[in-house]
Amino acid sequence: MSWNPPLSAPAADAPAVPAGLPLVVLLTGFTDAGSAVAQSIGYLRDESDPITLRRFENDVLLDYRARRPQISFDTDHLTDYRPARLELSLAHDALGQPFLLLAGYEPDFAWDAFIAEVLAAAEAAAVATVTWVHAIGMPVPHTRPFGATVSGTRPALTEAHSVWKPHTTVPATVGHLLEYRLAETGRAVAGFVLLVPHYLADTEYPASAIAALDSITAATGLVFEVDELREQNEDYLTKVREQIAGSDDLTAMLQNLEERYDAYMAGATNASPLIHEGDLPSADEIAAELERFLAAGPHEDDPRSPGFG
Template identity: 35%
Template structure:
C-alpha cells in the first residue's frame, strides 16, 4: 500500500493548536447508505452555522470515480461557466460554547479504501480523538407521522445509550465507506459511535429533515457540543406538510402509512418488531435504487 500520509495536506498551525485537546471527530460522508440525506444535511448545516477552518484536505482526485459520480457543470449560451468540485476534508469547527471539534465531510472515496481508511484512522490517532461519531439514515418500515427513532451501534457496547427498540438484528449488506471507517476506528483504539436514523423507506431518496434533527440532537447528547438546530425545525415542518399533502392524494399510500403507524406503536409497547429479513429487504431495495441512479449518471 502506498503511504497513506501522501493522500492529504494539512494546516500545521491549526494542527499544533489541537495538541492535547482530545477533540471529538464527527464524520458525515455522502455515502452509499444515507436515506433521507441525513449525513449530508447535518454536515452542510454544521458548516453553515458554525465557524470553521480547513484542517486537512484529501487529494480526492485519487479517490473519486468521475464516471460513476460525474460533476455537474453549467453551460450558458456559448461557453462552459463552472464545474462542481468534489472536496473531502476535515474542518476544525467551533461549537457555540467555544469547544472545537473536527468534522470530516464530503463524498465517500470510490477507490483506495484501505489507504484512505489508514490515513483517516492515523489522523484520528495523532489527534487523540476521544470519540468518533457519525449519523446517517437507513430506510425502514416506519411512518413519517411519528418521531424518528435511532438505531445505535458502537465499538464498545457501553457507548450505546438509546432506549429505543432494536429494529435491526443480524444482517449482511454491501458496506459504505463510513461503516468501513467506523469498523477500523474501533480496531485502531478510537471509540466510535454510529447513529442510524430510521427513515420511512418511501422518503429515502429526498431530504427528510425530521431525521436530520434526530441525528443532530443525539450527536449533541453524545458529545456535549450543543450544536444549533438553526432553521432545521422550520424546514422539517414544511417538509412534513408537503409529505402530508402528497400522501393525501393516494389512498394506497395512506394505507401503507397507517400500517406503519400501527407497527410503530406496537413496537413502542414492546410489540412485534420487523425481522432482520424485512430490514434487509428494505436496505436491498434502497441499495438497488442507488445502483440504478449511479448507472444512469
C-alpha cells in the same frame, strides 16, 4: 514510472488543533436516506465555521465518471467549476465548542490507505471520541420519533438510543470500516444508522438532518441550532399530510405502519414493523404518488447532484 500520489495534503496556514476533541464523520456514498448526511454536511459547512486542516485528493479517491463535478455554462463560456470536496476541518458548535469534522464524499478507491490516514490523524490529535452517522430507508412511519441502530464501543449510547438491534450482513461503507478499525484499537467510537421512512427516503427530508445532528449531540455534547431546519420540516410535513389525506391508499399505509411501530415499541413479540413490509405499497409506488408535492431542486450538497462533495 509508477504514479503514487499522496492521498491528502495539509491546508496552508492550518491552525494548531487542541488535543482531546471529538471527531465527527459525515460521508455520503452508498446510502443517504432522506439526504440526512448531505444536509448535515451543508449545515455544518455553513454554520460551524470550519477551518480546513487537510484536503483529500480527488484524483486518488474519487471516481469522476460515477460522481461528476459540476461546471456552469454562461452563454458562450464555462465558469465556476466545482469539484467534490473531502476535508478534515476544525469546526465549532453553537456554543463555540471545538470539534474535528471529516466531511464530504465517501472514497471510491483506496479504502485501507484512507482509513490508515484517518486513524493516524485521530492518533495525532488524541481525539476523545469518534461519531459517524448514516441513514437507510425502512418501513417506519414519519409520524413517530426517529429510530436508530447504534453500534460501536460505547454501550451506554447503544442502550439509550438503539431501537433496533439486528443480526444481519450488510454492504459495508467506509464508515463501517473506520468504526471496525477504531474498535480494534480500543477507541471510543459510535455509529448511528438512522431509520428513515422508506417512502420519504428519496426526498430531502429535513427531519433526517435534525435526527443526524441530534445523534451527534447525544454522542459528543456538541450543540447545534436547528430552528431553520425545523421550519423547513414543518413546511415539508404539511405537504406530506396534504398528500396522504387525499389518498385512501396512503392513509391505510400510514395507519399500518403506525400500528406495527407502536406494537414493536410496546414490546409485542410478534411485532416487527422494521423488517416485514407485508402488504405495504412499495417505496417506488409511494414516492411516485408523493412526487408532485415534494418535488424540489436537489440540495447543493446532495450526492444525487453531480457536483456533490
